[in-house]
Amino acid sequence: MELNILIICYLIGSVTFIIGLKMLSHPESARNGNLIAAAGMAISIFATIFLYEEEGLKLGNYIWIFSALIIGTILGTMAAKRVKMTAMPEMVSLFNGMGGACAALISIVEFDHLSHQIQAGATADRGILLIIFAGLIIGTISFAGSMVAWGKLNGKIKDFSFNGQHIVNLVIFGVIIALSAYLIISLDTAANTLFYVVFALSVVYGLLFVFPIGGADMPVVISLLNSFTGVAAAFGGFLYDNPVMLTGGILVGSAGTILTILMCKAMNRPLSNVLIGSFGGSSAGSSGKEQGAYKEISISDSAVVMSYAKRVMIVPGYGLAVAQAQHVCHELEKLLCDKGVEVNYAIHPVAGRMPGHMNVLLAEADVDYAKLLEMEQANEEFPMTDVVLILGANDVVNPAAKTDPGSPIYGMPVLDVELSKLVIINKRSMNPGYAGIENELFFQPKSSMLFGDAKSVLQQLVTEIKTL
Amino acid sequence: MDETLNWLSQHQQMIYIVILSVFLGIEVIGRVPSVLHTPLMSGANAIHGVVIIGAIIVMGKAESENLLALVLGFLAVILGTLNVVGGFVVTDRMLEMFKKKK
Numbered sequence: 001m002e003l004n005i006l007i008i009c010y011l012i013g014s015v016t017f018i019i020g021l022k023m024l025s026h027p028e029s030a031r032n033g034n035l036i037a038a039a040g041m042a043i044s045i046f047a048t049i050f051l052y053e054e055e056g057l058k059l060g061n062y063i064w065i066f067s068a069l070i071i072g073t074i075l076g077t078m079a080a081k082r083v084k085m086t087a088m089p090e091m092v093s094l095f096n097g098m099g100g101a102c103a104a105l106i107s108i109v110e111f112d113h114l115s116h117q118i119q120a121g122a123t124a125d126r127g128i129l130l131i132i133f134a135g136l137i138i139g140t141i142s143f144a145g146s147m148v149a150w151g152k153l154n155g156k157i158k159d160f161s162f163n164g165q166h167i168v169n170l171v172i173f174g175v176i177i178a179l180s181a182y183l184i185i186s187l188d189t190a191a192n193t194l195f196y197v198v199f200a201l202s203v204v205y206g207l208l209f210v211f212p213i214g215g216a217d218m219p220v221v222i223s224l225l226n227s228f229t230g231v232a233a234a235f236g237g238f239l240y241d242n243p244v245m246l247t248g249g250i251l252v253g254s255a256g257t258i259l260t261i262l263m264c265k266a267m268n269r270p271l272s273n274v275l276i277g278s279f280g281g282s283s284a285g286s287s288g289k290e291q292g293a294y295k296e297i298s299i300s301d302s303a304v305v306m307s308y309a310k311r312v313m314i315v316p317g318y319g320l321a322v323a324q325a326q327h328v329c330h331e332l333e334k335l336l337c338d339k340g341v342e343v344n345y346a347i348h349p350v351a352g353r354m355p356g357h358m359n360v361l362l363a364e365a366d367v368d369y370a371k372l373l374e375m376e377q378a379n380e381e382f383p384m385t386d387v388v389l390i391l392g393a394n395d396v397v398n399p400a401a402k403t404d405p406g407s408p409i410y411g412m413p414v415l416d417v418e419l420s421k422l423v424i425i426n427k428r429s430m431n432p433g434y435a436g437i438e439n440e441l442f443f444q445p446k447s448s449m450l451f452g453d454a455k456s457v458l459q460q461l462v463t464e465i466k467t468l
Numbered sequence: 469m470d471e472t473l474n475w476l477s478q479h480q481q482m483i484y485i486v487i488l489s490v491f492l493g494i495e496v497i498g499r500v501p502s503v504l505h506t507p508l509m510s511g512a513n514a515i516h517g518v519v520i521i522g523a524i525i526v527m528g529k530a531e532s533e534n535l536l537a538l539v540l541g542f543l544a545v546i547l548g549t550l551n552v553v554g555g556f557v558v559t560d561r562m563l564e565m566f567k568k569k570k
Contacts (some may be wrong), residue, residue: 013518023497041556048524059525064542083558089506099517102545106526112536216499226513227512228508230516239523240522244518256512258494261504263502265479266502357506360565
């Protein structure tokens with residue numbers, strides 16, 4: 001009876017995951033989709049705690065389980081509630097790493113369990129051993145990789161690569177596979193140390209895998225690691241013959257892979273290019289070209305040209321997110337609208353650190369959704385635009401992506417801001433953007449630089465426009 | 469060879485689920501607008517937190533003298549909960565912002 005209820009609960013869990021993912025891919029239903037998946041997750045978790053049994057035995061250690069659940073819930077909720085909108089991508093990466101670590105720990109405990117059984121004379125199942133190794137390796141790589149991605153996104157870890165790194169990675173991966181294969185085939189589980197060597201090598205591989213990839217490509221990497229963790233969870237499902245873990249894990253594994261490819265498409269770069277051809281390493285192509293002279297524009301001049309323009313387009317980028325300037329930005333937009341200026345936002349699909357980052361941020365500040373133009377729409381508007389105000393965006397407006405085949409971002413679709421009459425670029429300094437490449441846009445005659453932190457610059461602009 | 473074939477036939481249901489789920493995952497995501505990439509990734513991130521069920525099983529069947537299983541299991545449940553709870557809450561916070569804009 002109880003086992004049947006458990007099976008039904010798992011069925012509900014699996015179905016909610018599918019429906020949840022489906023709903024998450026449409027803007028109107030996304031929020032409910034998330035809640036439905038969460039409800040299904042809760043049902044599966046509590047059904048497991050109270051109804052799961054193995055060889056007629058119920059689960060024990062309720063105190064341990066519940067205290068861990070409570071600790072995890074409190075920490076998780078606090079972290080998720082407190083995190084700033086700008087730091088969302090890091091948070092996702094961190095949580096993803098936790099899932100990977102969880103899968104790896106399960107494998108370690110199960111391996112320990114199995115090796116005791118074998119020493120006691122039981123026959124081992126090679127299939128189980130294979131699954132344990134797969135869960136360990138994938139989970140660990142996902143954990144280590146996610147930690148690096150997290151560190152890179154919040155600026156704690158710099159890009160790091162050395163010559164022949166790809167070969168070293170390949171060798172490490174080969175050793176991991178060879179050792180696992182040896183242990184599985186020989187059933188020599190007495191060689192416990194070798195198991196931990198595999199574990200350690202997986203950590204190293206995870207680190208080296210993400211280290212050389214540039215920060216601008218982190219979203220793609222996180223999405224990829226996300227699908228890794230999904231696969232690791234699915235191996236757990238195999239281990240316990242657990243259908244909900246299996247469906248949930250595989251679903252995320254395949255959906256995550258597709259999502260990764262979609263993200264790459266949005267940046268117009270093949271996945272292999274992201275993973276192997278790390279940014280910066282090969283930018284020698286054209287970086288030495290004319291630094292040229294740029295001109296600056298004052299706050300008051302900017303205020304004047306924007307107030308008397310007919311159409312203004314704001315191009316938000318990571319700089320806006322860092323400065324938490326979305327509210328001031330909205331204020332400026334309202335102020336200009338009151339003066340009869342038509343203000344829109346041009347949203348590049350990968351502006352910020354993640355696709356959709358800018359939409360989330362501006363929606364937080366109550367910016368009208370209709371004002372957020374996607375790249376194609378925006379590009380049609382630029383020739384009719386008087387002033388473009390770029391707030392901390394760089395690579396997504398770099399014309400080199402269209403004109404310079406030597407540039408590492410060549411081929412990426414960009415916003416054609418140079419088609420408008422005047423471009424005002426707000427940046428903190430002349431330092432190149434995340435991809436580490438020069439932007440010739442800054443040196444074009446139409447462009448003027450407005451240096452400073454996005455928030456304070458916008459505040460000054462608002463005060464200035466009010467007094468006009 | 470026999471062993472492999474046996475194993476495959478023993479687990480054929482599971483293997484069917486895997487194959488069908490792969491295609492389902494691809495279908496379900498289909499054509500998602502790029503605006504939703506981040507929330508979708510975050511939502512998927514929360515869903516793979518199902519791995520916590522494995523952690524609960526490990527924890528629940530650990531004998532009281534098996535310190536390794538107890539400690540690692542405990543840690544695994546905490547990490548899994550972080551993944552699940554944090555994942556869903558972050559996703560909800562992201563999507564909350566989309567709602568207001570109607």
